[in-house]
Amino acid sequence: MNVLIVGSGGREHALAWKISKSSRVDKIYCAPGNAGIEEYAECVPIGVLDFPALTAFAKEKKIDLTVIGMDDPLVAGVVDAFEAEGLRVFGPSRAAAILEGSKAFSKDLMKKYNIPTAAYENFDDADKALAYLETVDFPIVLKADGLALGKGVLICNTLEEAQAGVKEIMLDKKFGTAGNQMVIEEFLTGREVSVLSFVDGNTVRIMTSAQDHKRAGDGDTGLNTGGMGTFSPSPFYTKEVDEFCQKYIYQATVDAMRAEGRTFKGIIFFGLMLTEKGPRVLEYNARFGDPEAQVVIPRMKNDIVDVMEACIDGRLSDIRLEFEDNAAVCVVLASDGYPVKYEKGFVINGLDTVKAKEDEGYYVFHAGTKRTDAGIVTNGGRVLGVTAKGPDLKTARANAYKATEWVSFDNKYMRHDIGKAIDEA
Numbered sequence: 001m002n003v004l005i006v007g008s009g010g011r012e013h014a015l016a017w018k019i020s021k022s023s024r025v026d027k028i029y030c031a032p033g034n035a036g037i038e039e040y041a042e043c044v045p046i047g048v049l050d051f052p053a054l055t056a057f058a059k060e061k062k063i064d065l066t067v068i069g070m071d072d073p074l075v076a077g078v079v080d081a082f083e084a085e086g087l088r089v090f091g092p093s094r095a096a097a098i099l100e101g102s103k104a105f106s107k108d109l110m111k112k113y114n115i116p117t118a119a120y121e122n123f124d125d126a127d128k129a130l131a132y133l134e135t136v137d138f139p140i141v142l143k144a145d146g147l148a149l150g151k152g153v154l155i156c157n158t159l160e161e162a163q164a165g166v167k168e169i170m171l172d173k174k175f176g177t178a179g180n181q182m183v184i185e186e187f188l189t190g191r192e193v194s195v196l197s198f199v200d201g202n203t204v205r206i207m208t209s210a211q212d213h214k215r216a217g218d219g220d221t222g223l224n225t226g227g228m229g230t231f232s233p234s235p236f237y238t239k240e241v242d243e244f245c246q247k248y249i250y251q252a253t254v255d256a257m258r259a260e261g262r263t264f265k266g267i268i269f270f271g272l273m274l275t276e277k278g279p280r281v282l283e284y285n286a287r288f289g290d291p292e293a294q295v296v297i298p299r300m301k302n303d304i305v306d307v308m309e310a311c312i313d314g315r316l317s318d319i320r321l322e323f324e325d326n327a328a329v330c331v332v333l334a335s336d337g338y339p340v341k342y343e344k345g346f347v348i349n350g351l352d353t354v355k356a357k358e359d360e361g362y363y364v365f366h367a368g369t370k371r372t373d374a375g376i377v378t379n380g381g382r383v384l385g386v387t388a389k390g391p392d393l394k395t396a397r398a399n400a401y402k403a404t405e406w407v408s409f410d411n412k413y414m415r416h417d418i419g420k421a422i423d424e425a
């Protein structure tokens with residue numbers, strides 16, 4: 001079969017790699033892809049939001065399955081556009097992707113169906129939000145309703161900060177229309193864990209857990225980024241936590257979406273906080289995380305195409321998901337200065353060294369790279385994700401950091417404490 005992947009980051013590279021392992025796949029295309037994805041897929045320069053061009057391409061190339069990696073096209077209705085043309089596609093419809101696309105929607109859903117989450121109020125009026133702030137305890141959490149590239153959440157320690165935050169989000173429209181509505185919610189404390197799942201509308205199958213590191217600097221300092229590294233599984237995701245989430249969160253969410261007439265098929269990413277009172281949902285995403293995919297997918301034993309097709313056809317209950325009984329760590333190699341200002345265009349050396357060790361559990365997933373006559377060069381803030389597996393988290397981490405030394409480019413920057421939290425487990 002022919003498969004089209006939509007997206008261009010490290011997550012899509014991990015997906016392309018995994019899909020290339022499927023015995024059923026003949027040819028892979030990726031729109032728009034990157035220099036790493038080229039190894040498995042023919043990359044075509046079509047934008048991820050250009051639905052007419054994407055569907056026309058899928059028809060022309062007789063694509064049997066399209067896989068959407070990113071949030072923006074899902075929330076904008078790419079799945080509906082494909083289905084309207086009779087094309088098979090993996091991912092939630094626009095009506096279902098609202099689970100990620102609107103934080104106000106997801107909070108109301110959780111409240112209505114008793115899914116544990118932080119206490120909150122939604123606002124579509126800045127004056128009402130400002131008045132409400134006079135009544136709350138601090139810190140307090142402000143969230144722009146819509147997609148904001150992971151930057152729309154502000155944790156405010158004082159009334160003044162929170163007032164400034166409401167103004168930024170709702171009046172100055174710092175995050176554009178994402179700030180037409182906002183959520184103000186209770187500040188929770190605890191460990192964060194990400195749990196990814198496949199969903200077919202009725203059945204939900206949990207993958208392994210993971211945790212990411214969002215801040216740019218060691219010790220969780222500095223600005224928020226797209227993600228500087230991940231590890232999987234999370235040692236804090238215990239059997240008790242899993243039992244709680246199975247009972248009150250996962251199936252409850254899938255059933256709630258169906259009851260709302262928004263049947264969800266695809267990936268649900270549960271962003272959880274393990275509080276003293278038990279797990280709470282911080283947010284939902286409607287796709288694989290990036291860089292969570294880079295540690296979860298390499299540990300997956302199933303043929304991912306089989307699982308995706310089972311989701312589309314409502315046969316997921318027939319599938320047993322299997323993950324290797326090991327661990328993986330991904331360290332992101334970024335351009336120094338990211339996420340603010342950085343130079344690009346530096347030649348990357350050592351990619352083949354990592355690739356040659358795939359059988360030993362080393363991978364390099366491209367995020368911001370470009371092929372030039374001089375070779376593959378840096379072309380973004382996050383450049384590569386170096387993933388290594390190991391029998392346990394500590395070994396996987398040591399392996400991942402060893403592999404980061406095999407790859408070099410002029411302004412290479414990385415965190416040195418990815419997975420350090422596991423020492424406390």
Ligand SMILES: Nc1ncnc2c1ncn2[C@@H]1O[C@H](COP(=O)(O)OP(=O)(O)O)[C@@H](O)[C@H]1O
Binds near residue numbers: 118152153186187
């Ligand atoms: N209620 C909360 N209490 C404490 N921290 C929170 C809360 N909600 C979100 N956060 C923090 O903000 C981060 C981003 O929030 P999240 O809801 O995941 O939005 P997004 O990923 O879209 O930016 C979380 O990973 C968490 O660290």
Ligand SMILES: [Mg+2]
Binds near residue numbers: 271283
């Ligand atoms: Mg998040």
